[in-house]
Amino acid sequence: MREAIFEELLARYERQLRSRIKATGIQLDLDVSDEGHTTLSYAQLRTLTLADPSATATVVDALRFLHENAFHPEAEETGNWWHWEIGTPRILLDICVLLRTQLPESDLKDYLAAVQWFCPDPDRRVKSGPWSPLSETGANRADKALIVALSGLLAGDADRVALARNGLSPLFEYATSGDGFYEDGSFIQHDTVAYTGSYGVVLLTSVGEILALLRGSQWEVTGPGVSVVFDAVEKSFLPFLFEGRMMDTVRGRAIARQHSRDRDIGAATLDAIRVLAESAPASYVERWSALRRPIGFHVFGAMERVVHHRPRWSAALSLSSERIARYECGNGENLHGWYTGDGMLYIYDLCDPDHYTDEFWPTVDPYRLPGTTVDTRRREDVGRGSGRGTGAITAPNRVSGGTLFDGGFGTAELDLHGEGSTLRAHKRWHFLDDAVVALGTDISASDGRRIETIVENRNLRADAGRRFVVDGVAQPPDLGIERRHLSVQWAHLEGVGGYVFPGGVDLMALREERTGTWHAIDVGVSTEGDEVEVRRVFHTLWLDHGISPRGAGYMYVLLPGASEEETARRAAEL
Known part of the structure; x- marks a missing residue:
């Protein structure tokens, strides 16, 4: 049985989740033909869970189908690693949070085992079991930290939540090469790509959610380095917003995504700032409430x-x-x-x-x-x-x-x-x-x-x-x-x-x-x-x-x- 503190934080995350994702009706069509479609299938289930409370039984059955046929610890990690280690685990955990009082304990245990197999630590990338020497950076690290935190809360594992919190530390330092925020406001991902308007927004979103999620708990994220992310709102993101649109000059290959245009990412950026404001010092929040283009x-x-x-x-x-x-x-x-x-x-x-x-x-x-x-x-x-x-x-x-x-x-x-x-x-x-x-x-x-x-x-x-x-x-x-x-x-x-x-x-x-x-x-x-x-x-x-x-x-x-x-x-x- 999870302690009250775990349940309180999960309820907080559920409120964040419901306010962030606008659900509409959906025709369920599960596809496990490859790792990308598996992630999309879990995304359909998340939407169905949010849109139709009466569909719980359908969602539970569908989760079992996906677990048995696509996402389980014995599955071979093929294709794009992101779907296995970030995309699917993140969405699956969202569903587990939403259904935590209705999901059979044995099912939850199975799903957490799969998540922990493919995302055991915010720091490392896994390929079919063995540890990779690659250390996660930037948005990928932030995403994995949130996944580890949620799986720890759902499992009632305090050490795992602490591991997630500690995994954020490198994000609170300015980069001098490679990925991350730079003192001049730049944000780079994939070593050489200007990515403020894509991976940067992902990082801002995940860090904001973790800060808000753990605020006031024994795992609260503290320390002066957090200001790197708070300062990034004005140094890194605001200069690339025009009338609520994120400029394509910092969106990398994401400019080609039909359902993720400059206006969509601009809205996601403002939403991430709103969540971040829940944990920011009052001096930051006051300035953010009157954000304008910096002439x-x-x-x-x-x-x-x-x-x-x-x-x-x-x-x-x-x-x-x-x-x-x-x-x-x-x-x-x-x-x-x-x-x-x-x-x-x-x-x-x-x-x-x-x-x-x-x-x-x-x-x-x-x-x-x-x-x-x-x-x-x-x-x-x-x-x-x-x-x-x-x-x-x-x-x-x-x-x-x-x-x-x-x-x-x-x-x-x-x-x-x-x-x-x-x-x-x-x-x-x-x-x-x-x-x-x-x-x-x-x-x-x-x-x-x-x-x-x-x-x-x-x-x-x-x-x-x-x-x-x-x-x-x-x-x-x-x-x-x-x-x-x-x-x-x-x-x-x-x-x-x-x-x-x-x-x-x-x-x-x-x-x-x-x-x-x-x-x-x-x-x-x-x-x-x-x-x-x-x-x-x-x-x-x-x-x-x-x-x-x-x-x-x-x-x-x-x-x-x-x-x-x-x-x-x-x-x-x-």
């Missing part, structure tokens, strides 16, 4: 990201080098992420905060991401097939990062080495009060292919008639017609902003309706996108540097939210 320029040197917030718009820049991955693929996710770390520039505007939320990733041309300079070679999907494991693709360059100036402005630069290409370029951006200035020099290649710099690729939704003006002349809104505008001084796209080209450039423009599916960029077992075609109109602007250029360059000024008149005036001043 100014922010450099996250350890993960090579910069963010620039202005009153009505924000910009984020993704860079890469031998230290930080240009993109991550794997598990069948992010099949077309080739250029997302090659200087992709995200512009967010209060007038159109859903630009990236609204089917952007399945429909955008992945060869023409704004801000990038690219070799136009055709690329193969990455991470397709069985998709086991992950792959973070770094670059050979060393120069990449940003510098903050007085007044809240800054600059960033990148020595670009094209992947699988001889393309080389030096790229620089200056972030000002009302503009972003982009410059490129020494653009060279020798592969016999065309090189382009992408100025803009804007999702116009279904608005094919959006006004586009070049040097004061409105252009026909014809779809699918590629146009070259000679010696352009400035251009303006209605509802987006202005573009100024000092000295004039030959500007390429294309307005097209693009069709795509989420399945084309994500075939992951537990995240697979559907094959429903979605259509969006995009307006693309780019500079053509020609075939195998030598010493080419560019300069243009982005004026987010500027009117046509303001753009023309700025062009006349330059």
Whole structure:
């Protein structure tokens, strides 16, 4: 029989669980064909448990089926380790908490034995029994600590709860390499990936739940190091939130997940902060209650990201080098992420905060991401097939990062080495009060292919008639017609902003309706996108540097939210 303290903490976790997960009706369809579908089957049972109190008998029978046929100590850990050691155990324990007064003791004992076999310690990774020398870090460690804590509470094992609490300690120290929070606010997972908006949110959620769960008990998490996580709310997470959306620049391969978009992760981040506030000192909670975008320029040197917030718009820049991955693929996710770390520039505007939320990733041309300079070679999907494991693709360059100036402005630069290409370029951006200035020099290649710099690729939704003006002349809104505008001084796209080209450039423009599916960029077992075609109109602007250029360059000024008149005036001043 569990002591009262265990039951009190389990009841507390149940309240957290019910407030966190919104349950809806579900058609139960258990699938144990692989480890990913097994996890999804447990997730269906959790939803059913929350949605229908009368379904207890069905859930109990289904749990027995899954235990006998998929998740038990004798099962061989195949495929993606995460499902065995984190995904399934976490959801199974949630169900056990919800049904703890109705679940037969022998069943609970069986399920805890399976959980403890695959997740015996927050620190280590297990592969079919033997200990792995790999020590868990970041979000994975936080998840395992929560699993160990819950299994200890359900088993009435005080030592196991203490093991979970103690397993958090490395998360309360700033990292100097590899995974974790850095003093400059960066968060890295998988050694080289900027992951604040994915694994970072997972860590914040799990740590917040453990702190709240154990608060006031003999296992309460204390010590000055906990401030690393409390401080991360403002240092690491807030700078990447725009109108409740988590910026894609720090979401890694998760950008390809149909049911986990920037708005969803933004909501999850705010929810995690709410839970964390239950355990934070009053001084933190007071500040968090009035969170706002931190106006100014922010450099996250350890993960090579910069963010620039202005009153009505924000910009984020993704860079890469031998230290930080240009993109991550794997598990069948992010099949077309080739250029997302090659200087992709995200512009967010209060007038159109859903630009990236609204089917952007399945429909955008992945060869023409704004801000990038690219070799136009055709690329193969990455991470397709069985998709086991992950792959973070770094670059050979060393120069990449940003510098903050007085007044809240800054600059960033990148020595670009094209992947699988001889393309080389030096790229620089200056972030000002009302503009972003982009410059490129020494653009060279020798592969016999065309090189382009992408100025803009804007999702116009279904608005094919959006006004586009070049040097004061409105252009026909014809779809699918590629146009070259000679010696352009400035251009303006209605509802987006202005573009100024000092000295004039030959500007390429294309307005097209693009069709795509989420399945084309994500075939992951537990995240697979559907094959429903979605259509969006995009307006693309780019500079053509020609075939195998030598010493080419560019300069243009982005004026987010500027009117046509303001753009023309700025062009006349330059």
